[in-house]
Amino acid sequence: MTGVLTALHDRAREVLDPVFYDYVAGGAGGERALADNERAFDRLALLPRVLRGSAVRDTAVRLPGAPATAPVLVAPTAFHRLAHPDGELATARAAAAAGVVLVTGLAATTAVAEVVRAARAVDPDAAVWFQLYLQPDPEVTECLVRRAERAGCTALVVTADSPVFGRRERDLRNGFTDLPPGYAAENMRDLPGGPPGGTRPIAMSPELSWDDLARLRAMTALPVLLKGVLHPADARLAVAGGVDGVVVSNHGGRQFDAVPAAVDALPAVVEAVAGRVPVLLDGGVRRGADVAIALALGATAVGVGRPVLWGLAAEGERGVRRVLDTLLDEYDHALALCGARGNADLTGDLVVRRGAGVR
Ligand SMILES: Cc1cc2nc3c(=O)[nH]c(=O)nc-3n(C[C@H](O)[C@H](O)[C@H](O)COP(=O)(O)O)c2cc1C
Numbered sequence: 001m002t003g004v005l006t007a008l009h010d011r012a013r014e015v016l017d018p019v020f021y022d023y024v025a026g027g028a029g030g031e032r033a034l035a036d037n038e039r040a041f042d043r044l045a046l047l048p049r050v051l052r053g054s055a056v057r058d059t060a061v062r063l064p065g066a067p068a069t070a071p072v073l074v075a076p077t078a079f080h081r082l083a084h085p086d087g088e089l090a091t092a093r094a095a096a097a098a099g100v101v102l103v104t105g106l107a108a109t110t111a112v113a114e115v116v117r118a119a120r121a122v123d124p125d126a127a128v129w130f131q132l133y134l135q136p137d138p139e140v141t142e143c144l145v146r147r148a149e150r151a152g153c154t155a156l157v158v159t160a161d162s163p164v165f166g167r168r169e170r171d172l173r174n175g176f177t178d179l180p181p182g183y184a185a186e187n188m189r190d191l192p193g194g195p196p197g198g199t200r201p202i203a204m205s206p207e208l209s210w211d212d213l214a215r216l217r218a219m220t221a222l223p224v225l226l227k228g229v230l231h232p233a234d235a236r237l238a239v240a241g242g243v244d245g246v247v248v249s250n251h252g253g254r255q256f257d258a259v260p261a262a263v264d265a266l267p268a269v270v271e272a273v274a275g276r277v278p279v280l281l282d283g284g285v286r287r288g289a290d291v292a293i294a295l296a297l298g299a300t301a302v303g304v305g306r307p308v309l310w311g312l313a314a315e316g317e318r319g320v321r322r323v324l325d326t327l328l329d330e331y332d333h334a335l336a337l338c339g340a341r342g343n344a345d346l347t348g349d350l351v352v353r354r355g356a357g358v359r
């Protein structure tokens with residue numbers, strides 16, 4: 001991680017309840033996928049071009065539901081109020097100020113309408129996307145979609161990598177299974193079949209299918225992105241199913257530790273999608289150069305999960321802002337050092353395997 005991010009992480013570790021720290025930091029099983037997400041970036045290197053740079057670099061990208069935005073997004077993560085009392089509101093303000101898309105989650109501890117309002121108070125054009133787990137009861141899913149639409153979200157992100165919840169050994173050891181008393185997944189309040197005024201649990205279902213995605217697609221005019229795609233065949237099915245974007249992700253190594261690193265799965269998905277929709281990536285992005293590597297391999301933008309929570313825990317809104325500004329600033333610097341005038345100059349030939357020589 002960059003110096004700033006490392007300092008924020010260290011501070012977060014000091015101030016957080018160790019059980020919540022472990023929930024954020026940890027991953028599934030032996031944490032192989034978690035570790036590999038960062039290591040895979042370490043195994044890659046950039047081969048700069050010389051004498052073709054520009055004093056001003058064009059870093060803006062176009063994404064569904066987010067015209068002209070930075071190539072870094074806040075990935076959806078649960079329970080921000082456990083990291084800081086200002087919770088998702090702080091994250092929303094920082095993302096809006098940094099010009100970054102916030103993907104607010106179904107498992108947020110602040111209702112989506114409030115999150116969007118906080119972002120728009122900073123920037124009336126701020127883009128907030130809503131991440132959801134398709135609920136086995138389609139009526140519940142529909143209610144969540146309408147809520148996100150009414151709140152003013154500009155895209156939906158469907159997380160598909162969680163047919164069951166991952167086995168996270170730190171959480172099992174610590175007995176962390178749910179939010180502590182006084183906190184709730186506010187988006188799950190007042191839903192069909194749930195207690196009036198209370199919340200329903202978020203369900204994960206191994207029985208969800210491409211038909212459920214098709215039902216969602218038909219339910220809304222919002223752009224839909226599918227998150228948690230690793231197999232290129234699934235990327236093809238997603239595009240055929242009418243998605244507006246694919247997010248290559250192994251859920252930060254939190255679901256299945258047998259899977260490859262996100263960035264190692266990226267090139268095959270990019271090839272399968274063949275430019276028909278944007279491909280995003282998250283997992284292990286810790287430096288601006290990681291952003292550059294992902295874009296050179298064909299990603300349109302990348303998401304950042306844990307570092308945002310470290311910033312939030314350490315310094316609230318200011319900490320999140322520091323994380324995002326640092327990554328964006330480093331990314332721009334990496335472009336300069338690559339001889340790139342903008343994202344478009346980051347081509348696949350610039351990425352080489354560290355230690356493997358250059359051909
Ligand atoms: C504490 C925590 C909670 C998360 N909650 C969700 C969630 O509710 N929905 C989801 O799709 N992904 C969730 N994720 C996964 C992130 O969206 C993202 O895939 C992952 O964090 C990226 O890896 P990184 O942390 O290495 O940047 C969560 C990740 C963390 C660390």
Ligand SMILES: CCCCC(=O)C(=O)O
Binds near residue numbers: 078107202
């Ligand atoms: C029901 C909460 C899901 C949170 C999540 O996806 C994660 O911890 O990775």
